[in-house]
Amino acid sequence: MSEKHDVSGVPTTGHVWDDDLGDFTNQPPKWWILGLTASALFVVVYWIYYPSIPFASTGGFFKGVGGWTAIKEMEADKGEVDAIRGKFEAKLKDMTPAAILADKELTEYVTRSGKVLFGDNCAACHGQNGIGTHDKQGLFAPILNDDDWLYGGKIDDIYASIAGGRQGMMLAHHPNERELIELEHLEKLGQAGAEAHNIARGLTPHQIDAVAKYVLALSEGKGDSPEVAAGKRVFMSSDCTACHGQDGKGIQAMGSANLTDKIWRFDGSIEGIKRTISYGVNSGDPQARVAVMPSFKAAGKLSDAEIKKLAVYVYKFGGGQADAPAAAK
Amino acid sequence: MASGERPDKVVKPVGSERVNKEVENKEAGNVTEIYREFETWQINMGDKTIHAKRMPGVFRTVKNYTQSLWLLFFLVPYLRWNGKQAVLFDITNRQFHFFNLTILPQDIWMLSLLLLLLAMGLFAVTSVASRVWCGYFCFQSSWTDWYTWIEDKIEGPPHARRKLEAAPWSLEKIRKKIIKHFIWMVIALLTGISFSIWFVDAFDYWSMLVHFQLPLVGWVVLIMFFLGTYILAGMLREQTCMWLCPYARIQGVMTDSQTILPAYDFNRGEPRGKLHHKAEGSAAQGDCIDCFQCVQVCPTGVDIREGLQLGCITCGLCLDACDSIMDKVGKPRGLIRYASLDELEGKPAKKIYQHPRTLAYLGIILLAFGGIVYGLTHLGSMTLKVIPERQPLFVSLSDGSIQNKYEFKVLNKTDRDFFVTVTAEGGVKDQVIIGAEKPLLTHHGRGTSFTIFVKASGDNIKNEVTPIEFRVQSVEDPLIAAEYKTKFNGPKP
Secondary structure, three states: OOEEOOOOOOEEEEEEEOOOEEEEOOOOOHHHHHHHHHHHHHHHHHHHHOOOOEOOOOOOEOOOOOOOOHHHHHHHHHHHHHHHHHHHHHHHHOOOHHHHHHOHHHHHHHHHHHHHHHHHHOHHHHOHHHOOEEEOOEEEEOOOOOOOOOOOOEHHHHHHHHHHOEEOOEOOOOOOHHHHHHHHHHHHHOHHHHHHHHHHHOOOHHHHHHHHHHHHHHHOOOOOOHHHHHHHHHHHHOOHHHHHOOOOOOOOOOOOOOOOOOOOOOOOOHHHHHHHHHHOEOOOOOOOEOOEEOOOOOOOOOOHHHHHHHHHHHHOOOOOEOOOOOOOO | OOOOOOOOOOOOOOOHHHHHHHHHHHHHOOOOHHHHHHHHOOOOOOOOOOOOOOOOOHHHHHHHHHHHHHHHHHHHHHOEEOOEEOEEEEOOOOEEEEOOEEEOHHHOHHHHHHHHHHHHHHHHHHHHHOOHHHHHHOHHHHHHHHHHHHHHHHHOOHHHHHHHHHOOOOHHHHHHHHHHHHHHHHHHHHHHHHHHOOOOOHHHHHHHHHOOOOOHHHHHHHHHHHHHHHHHHHHHOHHHHHHHOHHHHHHHOOOOOOOOEEEEOHHHHOOOOOOOOOOOOOOOOOOOOOOOHHHHOOOOOOOHHHOOOOOOOOOOHHHHHHHHHHHHHOOOOOOEEEEOHHHHOOOOOOOHHHOHHHHHHHHHHHHHHHHHHHHHHOOOOEEEEEEEOOOOOOEEOOOOOEEEEEEEEEEEOOOOOEEEEEEEEEOOOOOEEEOOOOOEEEOOOOEEEEEEEEEEOHHHOOOOEEEEEEEEEEOOOOOOEEEEEEEEEOOOO
């Protein structure tokens, strides 16, 4: 078979076409043969080492001698991440939120990992970055990045709010029909008589209107103006002061709103204020405002460390109030 | 062949003619001793090792000096400056130290200008004086030169080396080979180490190395450079220039008829011919006595008399060789000399400023250089970026004022930590900066971020967006400062 091409001197298979076309029997280069062999070996080893062949009959597959699975690889990667987080998490466990806040490095860590927690657990109501959410009745959940706190803005207060949850409470002040007739009758007899009764019975529309105007003026710093003197009288003589205080600044322990600042929990328009006074908050009235925050500790929804993280995260939105002048920023 | 500007003028490429000449030469016998070496010449296809003869001369000396610049490569990393390595490309910490200067990744744009500068510098030099880089400076040429010098010292001159190669294995041959390869490997290892210590502290590196505690990447780099040096300078040698190096190919086409390069003066040399004892026929002969010394000394094994070609690294060693022969035969020097093709062809030589290509390169060089100078003088010691919070743009506070939140990112480029104060210009009347009541600490060599609030009374806010410029300034040195222009957002007034 083997012949030589007459011009090049290369061995041929002996086939000749068109007089002079020969079929060379040149060997491929050695490196190429070696590469091909190595690749074939690699494929065999790969198929044995890794999961490779599916079994149609059983629905299973050959698992490979190396025991590799994607889950194991992911767990290993997670292990790496946890190792980095580990030292922070270990420290966090036994620290108070205030102590975390005092540690700059930990605060940095917590504000980063807190972002995810906040997004998962809080942002649905409080909005991303605590900007609050609104529904048709006004502000649905409080804004967390301002400096107004119903239940206190110190780090421990925030922690307590997240852990225990909060329930707003304010009675409805509109009277029912029978009461209304009675109240209007009393009102005709004179202010004093009406005021004597409205502690238990609620307020007449006229009184609600007056007190709403007073509250609005209060937030503008005009609470003493003569135009709202009537409203002020109602405020001072009714049950308003029981929760909001004589000065209208609210009592944090009760979660009653500070009426003298410019931040409104629900709706700061005159109509909105009237509605809040009329139907209350969580009062059971169908038109009442709803202000419910669940406890995040109760059902084991969040771990203590996670609540601490969230407390620091929320505190760092900008509204957090320092415990004492010396406390860290 | 890279150029071949005037193929009709240069001697025809190698072919049967050359083979005939070879035969003819063998028959010619010992007309003179130098012809003995010619038998070994053939066009360099890489199938035979080039054993270049080493001859003293002007260009040999120049080459020795220029190549010794590479000593800097070995020695500079050991320089110390203020207790630290003077020149250090600290990749782990992403810093580049150059004596007092620290360059952080943020300023790395200057690197692109530097690369442009170097590339254009290479082109400009090449367009004026051909492959100066290849011949006198390139690491490939230099390391190969040292490797062959060692080979020359151990195994003897080229003919002895060829004999040794052909000889059967003997104790003597093994001894010589072992010594040679050992020294080569030591140089290769030193090269690898020297490269590495530009990137990690030299003394730390040595300590890690002798304790076998280098990190994996350290070993990989060292082994790569060891093998690279050993193979490229020891085995591949000129083949690297001819088939591997892209710059060799690029530079080959950067020359033109105005470029001066080592050239054979064909007008004077042709027709070449053997030197005969008798004067017969010598009148018709040119000055070239066809001694092949220019080929013998060529480290890339080319025949310069065939004109500029890819293999020619313009090292000038053939000029030394030819001059020494011309001295011996009593003819003027410069049969092979640095000359442009125009000059060889008798055309008037143009001035450098008549060479637009060079001028274009110079223009780009100046631009790049200007950019680098600007960059280095405007490095600053600190940079500031301020990112205003977008969600929410602003927060209404209980007293009716409006607060904006800003994320400050301060990059301290000095070599020490320092405290900074934050001030603002513009913005809203009577605004208050919260979060920077006390000076804030910035860490050197990396970014430090802190949150700053700006609060302003709602009554003073006249626009939805008010420009504000923050200034961060070192407490110790007021010259270290940086500004950033951003915006203060408020509600629609």
